[in-house]
Amino acid sequence: MQISLFRYFAISLLFIASGCSPSQENRIIITGQIEGVLGMIYLQEQKTSGLVKIDSAIPDEKGMFHWSVLAGETSIYSLLSEPDERLVFIAKAGDSIRITGNMNQYPSLLQVAGNSESTLIQSFYAYSARNIREVDSLQLIIDIHQGDPGFYELTVMADSLFNQIWERQREYEKNFIREHAGTFSSLLVVNYHFGVRPVLSLKTDAEEYLRVDSGLMAAYPGNRHTLFFHQWIKQVK
Numbered sequence: 001m002q003i004s005l006f007r008y009f010a011i012s013l014l015f016i017a018s019g020c021s022p023s024q025e026n027r028i029i030i031t032g033q034i035e036g037v038l039g040m041i042y043l044q045e046q047k048t049s050g051l052v053k054i055d056s057a058i059p060d061e062k063g064m065f066h067w068s069v070l071a072g073e074t075s076i077y078s079l080l081s082e083p084d085e086r087l088v089f090i091a092k093a094g095d096s097i098r099i100t101g102n103m104n105q106y107p108s109l110l111q112v113a114g115n116s117e118s119t120l121i122q123s124f125y126a127y128s129a130r131n132i133r134e135v136d137s138l139q140l141i142i143d144i145h146q147g148d149p150g151f152y153e154l155t156v157m158a159d160s161l162f163n164q165i166w167e168r169q170r171e172y173e174k175n176f177i178r179e180h181a182g183t184f185s186s187l188l189v190v191n192y193h194f195g196v197r198p199v200l201s202l203k204t205d206a207e208e209y210l211r212v213d214s215g216l217m218a219a220y221p222g223n224r225h226t227l228f229f230h231q232w233i234k235q236v237k
Helices: 116-144 151-180 184-190 206-219 224-236
Strands: 027-035 041-047 050-057 064-070 075-081 085-091 096-102 110-113
Touching (some): 085 116, 085 184, 116 184, 151 206
Parallel strands (some): 027 096
Antiparallel strands (some): 027 064, 041 075
């Protein structure tokens, strides 16, 4: 369910046949071409204290942009475009991230390439977006037919369909965590809100929270996001 912004430089400058140059080893290179962007875009990093804006830019007439970001350990970033569309990705120093697509069909036609984590979390957001569109369609039908004969029966049917979508989302998230517990993607999933509601909670889904905690502690033991989540689990469980 989330920016330093980019000025566009020739993409050929970003790639070196044998990998990253010494000057790139402590940076994340982010390039992209996104259609349908209106005005400024922003690059943000998720700190344990909240989102921090790193940079901002206006893509050129072809929707192209470029950032070179000083970075270290694996962290969570987001590209934010007006009016408040957010593309979340995960990266670390040395990564080259490529973002392409069409903002008018967010997030289904936006793609992030460059590491497996970002590809993984984008697949989750695309799946969740389809479920949210189904819920929005149900709500639109309810709004249109308020006051019609049989409206009560319609709301009962809509509630039943919504519960099916909700349970489908819950099972998807739980299965995602079981399969990818040692990833930062699982940390985003366990904290995901379906609309305004969290899907999982520590009270009802402790197993999933503990899976994420133990997985991250094994895969990223010194990472600030791992340690923050680990301390939170210890305090509230």
